[in-house]
Amino acid sequence: xxxxxxxxxxxxxxxxxxxxxxxxxxxxxxxxxxxxxxxxxxxxxxxxxxxxxxxxxxxxxxxxxxxxxxxxxxxxxxxxxxxxxxxxxxxxxxxxxxxxxxxxxxxxxxxxxxxxxxxxxxxxxxxxxxxxxxxxxxxxxxxxxxxxxxxxxxxxxxxxxxxxxxxxxxxxxxxxxxxxxxx
Numbered sequence: 001x002x003x004x005x006x007x008x009x010x011x012x013x014x015x016x017x018x019x020x021x022x023x024x025x026x027x028x029x030x031x032x033x034x035x036x037x038x039x040x041x042x043x044x045x046x047x048x049x050x051x052x053x054x055x056x057x058x059x060x061x062x063x064x065x066x067x068x069x070x071x072x073x074x075x076x077x078x079x080x081x082x083x084x085x086x087x088x089x090x091x092x093x094x095x096x097x098x099x100x101x102x103x104x105x106x107x108x109x110x111x112x113x114x115x116x117x118x119x120x121x122x123x124x125x126x127x128x129x130x131x132x133x134x135x136x137x138x139x140x141x142x143x144x145x146x147x148x149x150x151x152x153x154x155x156x157x158x159x160x161x162x163x164x165x166x167x168x169x170x171x172x173x174x175x176x177x178x179x180x181x182x183x
Contacts, residue, residue: 001039001040001041002038002039002040002041002042003037003038003039003040004037004038004039004040005035005036005037006034006035006036006037006038006058007033007034007035008033008034008035008036009031009032009033010031010032010033010034011031032060032062033060033061033062034058034059034060034061034077035058035059035061036056036057036058036059037056037057038054038055038056038057039054039055040052040053040054040055041053041054048088048089048090048093049086049087049088049089050085050086050087050088051084051085051086051087052083052084052085052087053082053083053084053085054082054083054084055080055081055082056080056081056082056083057079057080058077058079058081059079060077075107075108075121076107076108077107078104078105078106078107079105080103080104080105081102081103081104081105082102082103083100083101083102083103084100084101085098085099085100085101086098086099091136092140093137094136094137094140095134095135095136095137096133096134096135096136096137097133097134098132098133099130099131099132099133100130100131101128101129101130102127102128102129102130102131103126103127103128104126104127105126106123106124106125106126107124107127108121108122108123108124127152128152128153129150129151129152129153130150130151130153131148131149131150131151132148132149132151133146133147133148133149134146134147134148135147141180142178142179142180143176143177143178144176144177145174145175145176146174146175146176146177147172147173147174148172148173148175149170149171149172149173150169150170150171151170152169152170
């Protein structure tokens with residue numbers, strides 16, 4: 001069990017100015033402070049496997065006076081995050097299977113649309129993602145091949161009807177690593 005209380009001081013944030021009609025402009029912004037806590041629990045049923053669950057709560061101490069499309073905008077950062085990871089090794093610790101399920105509470109982002117521009121808040125809703133990974137060390141501790149991915153599960157996610165809006169996607173990555181894998 002691992003409890004943590006944290007304080008993050010964010011500085012050098014950038015304000016995205018939505019006022020210009022033709023282009024977006026940016027300017028330096030002040031500072032933000034975030035406090036929160038995390039509780040993590042790790043279970044190790046064997047020396048080659050573990051299950052970890054972690055819950056995080058975070059909130060802004062001094063939210064901005066106006067809305068900003070940066071990490072300093074509280075609405076863009078979920079207050080509640082829950083992650084569960086399972087990890088196991090097989091075949092002389094050469095085959096590694098893992099998966100993480102990630103839940104994030106309601107969050108949103110700002111979107112500039114129309115002429116003249118109008119600022120809209122797009123509410124993303126609750127999101128649930130799963131990230132599986134399978135890897136095999138072809139040459140132990142030297143050469144590894146892997147397949148990993150990121151998949152959005154049906155949840156409360158809302159897709160924006162606006163063309164400029166970001167869309168959550170799914171993806172698969174196939175790759176290889178060469179080098180000292182144990183370090």
